[in-house]
Structure formats: structure tokens, C-alpha cells
Amino acid sequence: MRRSDLGEFEEVVLLAVAVLSPTAYSVVIAEELEQETGQTVSTGAVHAALQRLEQKGYLTSHLGEATPERGGRRKRLFTVTALGGRVLNEVRSVRNRLWERITPQTTLKWS
């Protein structure tokens, strides 16, 4: 399990899946990210990231029910796997450790 396996966008998408679980699919993820970041996020980009994450084993997916606004088409719902959870945890603890080592003075200077 190498760290470099997880790109920045992938990490965010993976987190969003965890947040929206169990009804996470590309449209809601894209809108969630748009809201959180304030930037336009296309479902295509999200979909591609989801595919990659699934390939790496951090996500699993299944087809959900059809809804009318989808023209009767089914959606693909994603959930985080145990492996995905571990990776998220690890990323988080690395970040936390690093955050904790920043001296308060430095933090003050930025704000």
C-alpha cells in the first residue's frame, strides 16, 4: 500500500463517498464537492475518479434503483471498503501528525 496511490482529487472523492454513504453516486458527490470547494466539478471527472478508486480496491459499487429524473436509468452506488477506510485513516493520521508539529507562531503568521 503506497501512499502515492491516492491522488488529491481521488482522496477528496473517497472522503465524499464516506460522507454520503450509503447513497453516494457521482451526481451527489459532484454536487457535494462543488458546494464544499466552490468550483465546478463535472460528473465525468468524478465518475472517472470513482472508477480508478474502485480499481484500486478502495471502493465497491452496485447498481441502485431507477429514478424518474434519470429517465428511468439506474445509478451506480459506491461504498468505501475496509481497505479504503484504512487508507483514509492513514492519510489523516499523517496529516494530523504533521499539523501537530507546526508551532503556533507559524500558524498565527498565516492568518
Added chain:
Amino acid sequence: MYPEDFNQSKIPAPPRWLDTLLGWFVAPHLREEVLGDIHERYYRRAQRLGQQKARRTYWREVLAYLRPSMIKRKPNQYRKPLFSDMLRNYLKIAFRNLVKNKAYSFINIAGLATGMAVAMLIGLWIWDELSYNKYHQHYNRIAQVMQHMTFNTEKDTWASIPIPVGDELRKSYGQYFERVVLASHTGEHILAAREQKLTTSGKYMEPAVTELLSLNMLKGTRAGLTDPNSIILSESLAKSLFGADNPMGKFVKMDNKLDVKVTGVYEDLPYNTNLKSVAFMAPWALFVSSEGWVKAAQEEPQWNNNSWQIFVQLAPRADFEQVSALIKDVKLNHLKPEEAKDKPELFLQPMRKWHLYSEFQNGVNTGGGIQFVWLFGITGAFILLLACINFMNLSTARSEKRAKEVGIRKAVGSVRSQLISQFFSESLLVVSIAFLLSIGLVLLMLPFFNEVADKKLSMLWTNPVFWLMGLSFVLLTGFLAGSYPALYLSAFQPVKVLKGTFRMGRLAALPRKVLVVVQFTVSVALIIGTIVVYRQIEHAKDRPVGYVRQGLITVPIITPELRDHYEVLRNDLLQSGAVAQVGASVGEPTQVYSANGDFEWEGKDPGFKDMFGTIGVTHDFGKTVGWQFVQGRDFSREYATDSTGIVLNETAVKYMGLKDPVGKTVRWPRANKSWQIVGVIKDMVMASPFEPVYPTFFLLGYDSPNTITVRLAPQLSTSESLDRISPIFKKYNPAVPFEYKFVDDEYASKFGQEERISKLASFFAILAIFISCLGLFGLASFVAEQRTKEIGVRKVLGASVANLWQLLSKDFVVLVLISLVIASPIAYYLLSNWLENYSYRTDIPWWVFAVAGSGAVLITLLTVSFQALKAALIDPVKSLRTE
């Protein structure tokens, strides 16, 4: 977070074409979720931000999906079957159709296969013609030096060049030439090694020739000719001289006088090269040292002795036109003013033109074999066209019977594209079968064709061009022939077809009729062509030749022994009883071997630039060939003055404008000689039987003859005579095998090209008629079948068999008559053009057209009548009961 209770129906759907586009790009297994996602996104946006904004961002969403991971197709988890049930069904139906209509299938396939086979043969032939000489690596850089000379305002073109031209080209124009090679004309020589003695043709050439021609040396190196006493042999000659032994380093005796060492063996030049007959090459230096006249010509140097050939290879950057212009006056500039009146112009004839553009008329390259390439190419295309027309006519005619099948298939659920692909695959299948069959046919016909065309063709199995052409032809024909049923029939409405209210339009048969007219136009034109070509050959064959060809043989004098012992040899021959008369001459009776000008005679116009065939003969030559005197007498040993006698032919007398020629004097200031005319003979056809007779002088000469002509005794059989003659020749000339030619064979060979055309034309004509008739037969039976009921009703109402026969045949005869009307002027025009090539030619009488026309009508009637009578004789009860 977002309201789920929106009403979708208020919002217009996103642009459809973008969805369609996305549908094409995105892999099928992702399509559902992807389209669902962007639609959902769209509606959500529309609700939140308004329809306008949602629409504007929609295409960006679509674009975001155009990425490899979305486009890449998931590998199919099931096998893709090569034979699915439906495909198998198509094939089965196609085969059942073929088997059910055996006659049609046979006509269809056989006709097409024949046409394809002929086209393939012609294609191979053209390929061979176009690849002539390409064996040589420097094909594009090699040329032969030739010259135009002006006689009597008419430019003649010669391949013979004086020796010093070679040195001059090397010295003054060296930067334009990679190699310059002097060569002798290809001549017959006797090579002897061990017990073997062979007469073979070869050339003396300068050593660089091996590089120039890029000979493939099997033994030895390309430096083989640098030693003046060497020789290089072709593979086949080496084999016949030395058998399985290694010939390298062995000695060969050439012409019974020169001992040369074999220093190389080269791969035989292929049959489609101009130098194929050169079986050995000996060094030029040997030629110079062994032949005094060559030595003199080289050392003097003689600029006016045109007896040799020069081959050159251009330097990489030079081009033929440019160098031709540069060397134009090289010879002229070295001639003395009195020799320069022929105005020789040197030029280069590139190797790529040697074979197909070998003819010159008045200094202009007018073509040659290329005409036949075009002629045969066009004929081949026409034959193929005929076969295709057949195929199309029959398959469209047949397809109308399958309207019901189309109806049922449609009712069961076929969509149009499936029917189209069914009919296309069916016609492709038939064309493919025909293609395979045609390859078999070509293999069968190739030996025969090679013999007729004097070629060594073989199938180009490994040539991609061949397969490409074959494949594209199969596809094209399959497509053309299949397009009518595929596109037309598949558009039928099943209800109409199945209810039986469906009728073919009256115009449906029109294209078929037009095609039949095209077919018969070609056939009739070919028949007329065959008759005219045949008539032209017969016309020339019937031409009075002025001597008796039969029982006449010629023996070449290759070594001086025969000439030295001529009188004793003649005596021995006459005494053997196998021989009626013996004479000798310069050149054979079937050729005008040499020609000269600048003669003078009484009443000659001083400005007249004359040219006569000049033939040296012995006293008995005339008696031997059997020439006939119009005036005067033959040479006679009784008059010593006959040594300055001269015999003219009638044309020469007319040419000179002499009245009462006998006794008059002909002077030749060039050699300071004069002769008295002793007799005038009837014209003898010595050169081409299609050309006017050349004005010719016959002079007595015993030192120059190179041919002995023998009239065999009529009371003995030919083989018996030859058995008696052979030892006599061997006695006086032991080094040379006794070889002879029959004059009538030689004469007949003058018709070789014309006979080849005639054979091929009749072959093509027969094929064209055969193919056209096959088609007609098929169409006639189709029409008869279609009109079965009509015929039944007519019979019931009292029509006779003759009436019905007339009814069914009339249409076809009309078509053939129309094609006769079209074909006649075309054929007349083309054939008169062809006949223009011959000075001695036949005419095109009206009956040729009548014969061709009535022949075509007769064949048509025979073909059609079979079906017509069959239909007319059917019991009406049977034909009317069928429903």
C-alpha cells in the same frame, strides 16, 4: 439536502444529439449510468439555476466524459460467433437457392468464372509486358545509344553505332555516364567444350556490362570479362556444355579458332528481358584482337562504320532527355563533309522503352508493343464487363422471384439492413466461388496461353497486387450485382408482396435490355474484327512471292571453311542426288540483308536520293530460288562479262524510271564500280509480306555470301535428302554442326504477330459470344418461365407453336439487331485504322458485316429457341393448373 419532489415534465429535455454523440463514444456497459448521471445533473441544475444555465453547462458535462477510461470497451464476455444462427441461415438459403436453380447457378458462376479467368490471363500478360527488363537493377538508368539518319527526307532509326562514339562519350561526356559499354550485335557462334559442340547466340561486350546489367553471378565474379581470353556463360549454356561439372577455369573453343577460359556463370536472364537470347558474353578486347575489321574500325577510327551497339548507364543526376540533346551531334562533328549527308543524330533510348516503345517513324518514337497492351487490356475489360453484365442480369431477374421470401422475412421480423446484408452476402458468395473457379481455369489455360502468346507467365501467387486486384474485383462485382436485389427488394412492403397485388414495373426490364445490347455490340464487333484480321492474313499469304518457297533450305556460313570450299561443296551436293540446285547469297531469301545508296544511272534526277537493297549472289542463286524473268536473262557462267552484270527487280526499274533497262549501266562512284543490267525479275517478296517490295539489285559476288540456299530434289523425301546432305556439310566444315532452316517456315514466321492477333481475336470473340449466349439463355428461360401462364392462355385460345416461338424470340432478335447497328460503324472505324498500318492490305467488304450480323442473329435464335420451344410445347393444362 436537495428537494426530491421536483416535477420533471416542466423542464425540456437536454439536447438529444449530445446524448446520441455520448452514446457513440461511451462504452456500452457504462452507457446507462453515464446518461443517467448527466440527465439527473441536468434536471437538478435546471431546478436550481434555471433551464438556460443547465443547458449551457450540459455540453461541458458531456465533454467531461470523453476520456479513455469511458470510451474503452469492456471485452465481451461471450465468444463472438463467426457462424451465428442467422449467418448460417443466410448461407443455407444461398446454397439452397444455388442448388435449386442448377442451370441458373451454372450459367451465372461459369460465365463469371470464364470472364474472370480471361481477365486474369490478360492481366498476367500485361503485367509481364510492363515488367519487361525490370530484372536489371539499374533498369531506370540504362539506355542504348541509337541514331536517326536521314535518307531522302525520311528519317530512319538505327541501333547500330560506330565504335569511336563509345570513347568520345567516355572522354567528353564522362560526367553524365556511370558506364559506357561497347557491344557486338547478338550473333551466332559455335562453342565447343569436350565432346559438345553448340551453336548459340552471344555478344562480345566490354567488361563493365556485368555491372551494368547487374548479372547475378552464380560462379565467379562480375570482373569475369577483364581477361581478354575469358568468357562468361549463362547457367543453362554452362549446363549443356559441361553437364554437372564445374565449368570454372575450363576452356571453350569459340568458332573453332579462339580458346577462351570460363571465368563466370550467370543466372539466365529471364524470358521477359530483351537480352534473354544472349547465352554467353565474351570480352570486347577479344573481338578486337581476333577480327581485323573490328580492329581497323577501332584504331583508325572509323566514324562512318555503324556495326556495333553501345549501352550506357547514366550518372545518378543525369536524365535521358538532357543527355540525348547533348550527344546529338557527336557523330556528325567527326564525319568528313562528304560523309555527313545522312545527318546522323545520336540519342538515348531508355531501357524502359526498349520493349513497348520500340518503333520509330521518321525519327519519332511511335510506340510499338504498347498498342497491344492497350488492345488486350481493353478487350479483357470488355470480356469481364460481359461476364459482369450476365451476372447482374441473371441475379436481378432471379431476385424478382424472391419477393415472397422478402415478404416473409419482413413479416417474421427482419429489418431492412438485415435483408440488404443477406443479399449482399449471397452475391459475394457466388462471386467468390466464381473467383476460385477462375483461378483453377487460369491454371489450366496458362500453358496453352503461354504457347499462343509466346510467353512464360506464371501465377503471381506471392504478389500482393494480384490479390488486391482479385479481392477488389470480387467485392466490386459482388456489390454491383448484389445492389439491385439488396436495395430494391428489401424495400418491398410485405403486405403487398404477400397479398399478391405486387407487380414489377414495366421499366424493370429496361436496364437488362440495355445491358444485352451492350453485350452483343461487343460480341458482334469482335466477330467482325476476327473476320477482317483473318482476311488480312490470307490476303498477304496469297500474295505472289515471285519464287518457289517449298523444298528450299538455307544453311548459314558461320566459319570461313564453307565459303573457301564453296565450289567443291556445291559439286558434291549436286552429285549426291538429294539436291536439285545450290546457290549462295548475302542474307537469306527471306530478308533484304543490306542496302546502299548513291548509285547513278542514265536519266537519274541529280537531286534523287536513292536507296536499293543490294544482294550479293552466286550464279546459281536465282535458279535455286526459282526467280522469274520479265526481261533479259539470268547470270550465266558462259559470259565472262557477267562478273559486272546486275539483275534488277521490277520495282527497282520503276523506281529508277528506266525504259528498256537491259544493257544499261548502273554506276557506283562510292566504290568506283559499274555494272551492266542483264535482266529484270518479277518482284520477290523478301522482306515483310505486308509492305511494298523493296527496289533491289542482285550482284555477283563470291567472297561475301553468308548463306547457302539449297533446293532439295523433289523426288526424294525431305528427311532422306537431309540425311544425304548433312555428311557433305560436315566433311567441309567439321567444326560446325549442320543446321538449316526451311524457307517456307521462315516466310511463315513473318506472319507470326498477325497470326497471334488473329488467334487471340478469335479466342476472344468466341469467349464473348459464349458468355453473351450464356446470359441470353438464362434470360430467355427466365422470360419463358415468367410468361408460362400467358403462353398457356394463348395456346388455349389457338396460338400455334410457331406463333409462340416468334413471340418469345422476337424481343431478343430485336436487341441483337440494335447491337449490330451500333457495332458495325465502330468496328469499321477501328479496323480501317488497323489496316492503315499495312501497305499491302485487304478491304472491308459489306458482306463481313452481313455475315457477322446473321451469325449473331442465328446464334441468338438457337439460344433462345430452345427455351422458347420448350415453353411453347408445354401442355396448357399443366401451366394453367399451377394455381
